[in-house]
Amino acid sequence: MMYKVLIVDDEPMIREGLRTIVDWESEGFEIIDTASNGKEGLEKFGQIAPDLTIVDIRMPGMTGLDLIERVRKENSTAHFLILSGYAEFDYAKRAIVSGVSGYLLKPVDEAELLDELRRVHELLQREKEARSARIEQEAALPKAQLVEELLFEDDPQDGEHREKLVNALGLSAPAYRIVLLDAHGGAETESRQHAVFRQRLKEAFEEKNGDILFSAGSHIGLLLVRQNHAECGDKLRNQLAEAAGGLEFHASCGPAVDHLLEISASFREAEHLLHARFFFENGSVIDPAAYQALFATENVDELTLESEDGPQLGDKLYYALDIRSRDAVEKVLTELEQEAVSRRMDEAAVRGEYSRTLSLAMGKLSSGSSSAAELAQNYHSLLLSDVNQAQSYGALKQQVHTRFGELIDRFGGANKDTVLKQMIDFIRRNYSENLKLELLAEMFGYNSGYLGKLFKNYTGEYFNAFVDKVRVEKAKELLAQGLKVHQVAARVGYSNADYFHSKFRKYVGTSPSAYRNEAHGEQQGGES
Template sequence: MEKVMLVEDEEFILQGIRYIIEWKEMSMEVVHMAHNGREALELFKKEPVDIVVTDVEMPFMSGLELMEEIRKLSPRTRCIILSGYDEFEYARKAMKLDVEEYILKPVNEEQLKQALIHAREHLNEIDRKRAGSMEGKIGWHRFLKGKLKPEEEAEFYHILPAIESDSTVFASLMKIDTRTLNEKQGLNDILVELQNETHRIKVICLAPDTLFLLLYLESGHTEEDVLEYYKSFQDRLESRCGIMSFLTLSHAIDCYSALPQCYKLVSRLQKYRMLEGYGTCINENHIKDRKSGDVVIDEQQLRKLILKKDKEGALNYIEDLFINNLKSEVNVDVLYQTALKIAMLLHDIKVEYKLAQSRNFQNLSEIIEKIYQADDIFGLKTIFISEISEIITYLHTEDSQYTPVVKQIMAEVQKNYKEDMNLKTLSYKYHMNASYLGQIFQKEAGCSFAQYLSNIKNGVAKDLILNTNMKINDIAREVGYPDTSYFYRKFKQCYGVSPASLRNMKKY
């Protein structure tokens, strides 16, 4: 509800303006009435308003002088000038002060009403642009994360409507399915729909597909009431505009200092879009009883199906795992851990069977990025179905057979990877020239002996990182890297992520 101040030195006209407009029907409220510019300025300093409707000629301080002072305090405030004089000089000064409209007396009700509507539209436009411009300087994200200084926070508090004593605010985060957005319109269709809602909603644009919403209601409304309201809004948005969204709701607040806590909650709940999909609205109660704990996945079974080139069996396994097992009341962290383990398994197969060099395959970091960008569980499933299909197709066309000596070396590496192994000692053991043995190994394994040894060590380290609570330093020593810094460098070369980052992904 926009706050309005009326300024007019003649009481009869002041009261006439007060009652000529149905302010509540326009979702506006007259909070100040003043008889001159000086009085109006003092009231504005105590409680700023969104719109000022003022006469020009008044004692002590004119309407134009008042606007000059208000512009110093609040460039955002809109002003409508009333005057009994049709003089160009007045109009010229009004234009310089970015006045919304210059209306001649006697005041026409319809003209004033349209001027107020235009003022509101201008305010909304200013707020949207201001949100975007502040993004580059301080940023709504930093504000909502509670990382600003008090004086910086004040800039944002000024944009937000005051919370009345008998009202409460519900914060929510709306993620839009960009595939359903009109390219040219972008979020405009959604903003128009929100503006037409009967309840007051403050919209903060955080990204081209993300809105932070503040819903202002009278005290007494529950989270369940708000969930039902937003579900109904999502239905209307889909039916009218074809736009799909996923919305997460926080608890009620009565003070903006609680916004960072609300933002943290609704952001965390956004992970559940993977399980719930677009078109739904959830709050914290929806995840209280979700199953958590260890990921149950038979990696050996899936590996066996892939290496047997049983495409139907492998894809059915993925289908059953994601759609039938993970969809039912599961914690979203379990979903991500499962996806991470499968990504690691496929990476190991590609390295072992010399598939990593194929340009048809994505590296591990690219797959992990796709996992966290997937919109829902079906999109996640598609990532692995595509990758497994590519691997099996490639295995059909490439027969990965090794000569006996290379097989023996590979077996020895897998058994004794902790030891200080090199081609010179191995060539002596197998009675071969070290250079020739290196050439054979490179040709058949698709990488140098040193790289193969590193891959084996890093593979063991990866399993320890994901499946144990061992410290990274201890894991480095366990796989034969006495120098932890060197281990970090080799591990990142192999997997595209550091050991610590991989462990953090497991916790996601």
């Protein structure tokens, strides 16, 4: 076998002189090509993949060292001899540290060149023998190990090595596909269940179909060897479910490829799809079509996501729980689900969004000292545990719905009084919130205009006026305790102190400060 040589030098006489100074063939080398500058040398290196490149260290434009550094980014095993003059000797010695095999001083001496060629030839021979030994070992490896090395080898650019692995596998089929499985069971029995699962997979796929079972980190891998491309349907799902027994699992199916050298692409896609397993039910086989269907965004614009100045979902959930309305809770949870899908949240983001929303609602519900508040505190912990431990998004949603149903039942279910009585109670409890008729109408399932008329007929007050009066009555209590006007305004739900001042004067007939001074003075006089 002749080793290929590329000569890169900007001086024609050097290029031609090197061709004739020694008998290359007798030393086991063949000059395949030459290049007159670094850029051309880099291009020809990529085309012919020489075993040895002899390169001038100083050339206009791309220097020899530049060329070597560019090659080293993709090829860590290439061999180089550099040419340098005496003035560049120190520079050349530094280049050796960068991984070149040696250097030659100009003008090139025949004996020195022969010594370097023979040394490099010996290096190349040792590397060839090492590769042959490794390939012989690999040929005797189990097929699972060959697949794993083909997928996870350190140097995916080593085409010769990959071809040897493919040959060692000895497979011939028009299509290949990677399937990845994530299986999980009870903590005490999971190890045994996994062993049984792998054995059943081996029987169903390896022994019957000639597929290959392998390990992919914490996942189980299957290289499907098929005569057609239709392996991701119900048949595969049923085979996996039968092998799993009672063990829960998710699977992902990479695209079919025509050659074993391309299975890395199928593996990468299967790995990407399996990251979405949280959103699929137990026993699902996730393929690109299922993934796209889950995260379809055609209707995102139709989703009524919360605006910056509108109530947050946590607030709306609190309102729904406070009025003991199952329907209102269901509506808010549906909004939360739509938001998670429309924003293509990953598993961690979904858990975080649910935790934040539920904590906001349950925190407000737990803030009082009543038995209902104590009950809400207990359920707060249960809900967060459910969110963090759910094995799938479907299980998370179902458990949260169930918990809230239980909570409303323990609160006593929906209030048997009229909707209007519930509204009045709600306003008296939540006067400090940003209360709007439209929001309550949504919670109770009414048209806001119609509900406003009912409210006016029942109370004799328009909704906003009723809220203002409740707030002003509470403000009078706080002012009598000696709180400052701006503190009272904020506590009763007015972010603007001037607006509070005008409302207070309208309903009380005096300013908040005057009322405070008079009421606080009377209290102090009575205490003395």
